[in-house]
Amino acid sequence: MYNHGMSRLRKYCCIAFVSAALLPWNATAVNHEALTARLFMQSKNTNAVERMLVQTLQSIKEGHLQQALDYVDQLLAISPNFALAHLIHGDLLSAKARILHGFGDAHVADVSRIQDFKEEAEIRIRNYFDRNRGLTQPNLLVELSEKQSHVLFVDTARSRVYVYEKGNDNELKYMADYYVTIGKNGIGKKDQGDKRTPIGVYFASRKLNRPLPDLYGDAAYPLNYPNEIDSYERKTGSGIWIHGTPRDTYSRPPRASDGCVVLSNPDMQALQGILQAGNTPVVIGVDFQWVTPESARQQDRAKADLKQAIERWRKDWMAQNTEAYLSHYTPDFFYSDGDLSKWASYKRQIQASKPKVNINLSDVSMFTYPNAKRNMVVVDFEQEYISAALRNVMKKRQYWVQENGEWKILYEGSA
Known part of the structure; x- marks a missing residue:
């Protein structure tokens, strides 16, 4: 009974985890505690939790039931409220006494909860091995x-x-x-x-x-x-x-x-x-x-182009060249009070007298907006506006999008 139960347990573990297209079980574990110790002194158990989870399931797959129990006991000592580990621990103990027919067989009362555990285990283990790919x-x-x-x-x-x-x-x-x-x-x-x-x-x-x-x-x-x-x-x-x-x-x-x-x-x-x-x-x-970090540097060209577009926008504004300034905005531009038409009317009005202004930008940040329909970057900066009558410093936010290979402003407002 013991051997048959262990065989079934090994089978259930393979079905639950290996079928999710995980990398080979003998992949080299990545120990990056040294990388994070300086910044995350309180997170020493985080990597250990997933490492021991993988070691537990690997031991089950290899037929080392007692070793698997030892690993999961260590895991529970670190994280006694880790429900997934308790489920695996219960399965391991039950495998000594009876045949198991699937993951969480010792806890069949709540089928949806068992599925939650399976999904958590799969995604944790997949990420654990993904670290070996060097795509960081x-x-x-x-x-x-x-x-x-x-x-x-x-x-x-x-x-x-x-x-x-x-x-x-x-x-x-x-x-x-x-x-x-x-x-x-x-x-x-x-x-x-x-x-x-x-x-x-x-x-x-x-x-x-x-x-x-x-x-x-x-x-x-x-x-x-x-x-x-x-x-x-x-x-x-x-x-x-x-x-x-x-x-x-x-x-x-x-x-x-x-x-x-x-x-x-x-x-x-x-x-x-x-x-x-x-x-x-x-x-x-x-x-x-x-x-890889080397491949990520391909973004440097796009970043340089965007910085140049921001600088042209700043210079056209400072020169009070209204039409050149407005050319930096998309037709579907919007801001808190309206659309491009309202924005353009306001800017033409205040720039009609060509007041002498000085505009400085500092503390600039840029972040690609993920999964957007078009290439879009959120740009934040501190803006200093100086004229004869006013000096104003504010945090500004813009959304820049690429249109026909050129960067244009979709949104502008305070941050």
Whole structure:
């Protein structure tokens, strides 16, 4: 009975995980604790959790049942509220006494819950082995401002948030990645209560200090959904946060939130050093194209072209060359008070006397808007406007799009 049960357990494990097109079980594990220790001193257990999960399932596949039990016992010692590990632990114990017919066979009361566990295990293990591919950077145009030190990329297809630090020459340096939960109904939020996670470029504000229900775990950081594009497209809803899990739960299934991005509490604690600064860029996309840092440099040409377009816009504005200035805007341009026609009328009126002005831009950041219908980049900067009668400094946000190979402004307003 023991051998037959172990055989069935090995079979169920292969069906549950290997069928999901995972890389070979003997792939070399990646230990990147050394890369993250400086920044994430509180996240030492994060990599160990997934490593031990993989070791447990690999031992089952190889027929080493006692070794698998040892690994899962270590895993539960680190994360005693990890429900997926408890399920595997129960299956391993049950395999000693009876035949198992499938994943979670020792816990058949809630079939939908078992499916949640399978999906979490599959996506965690797939990501674990994906690290070996050396494709460590999203193929996006990204530039952090002088005041921004990190950026978060949430790849909803992988249920993963990737943390990057600004390195030398403003290049991105990979620091760590963590499992996340997204909306119950997936991505592409449009309506209030649709339980979907939005896709776009957002900025996380500082930690909410008011008391919150236990559902939100140790911390919650609101995102600026709906952003300017969301509002223009008449998307509704609010309250999209990055937050933790209930204290009796280590992690939730890949799709289980009301639209928020949810991490385990230890992982939230690891990110607090970044998020507490406020205004942290969070790029949420689906199935990013991941490339080597060398391949990512192909974005340098597009970045240089966009910077030149911004500089031409600034010079045409400063020269009070109204028609040249307006040529930088798309026909479907919009702002808080109207469209291009209203914007052009206002600008022609105030620039008619050709007032002498000086305009300086600083603290510029750029982020490709993921999965957009056309190539679009969110550009933030600090703008200083000086005239004979006024000196004004403000944070400005623009959305630039490519039209016929040229960069044009789709939206402009305060940030």
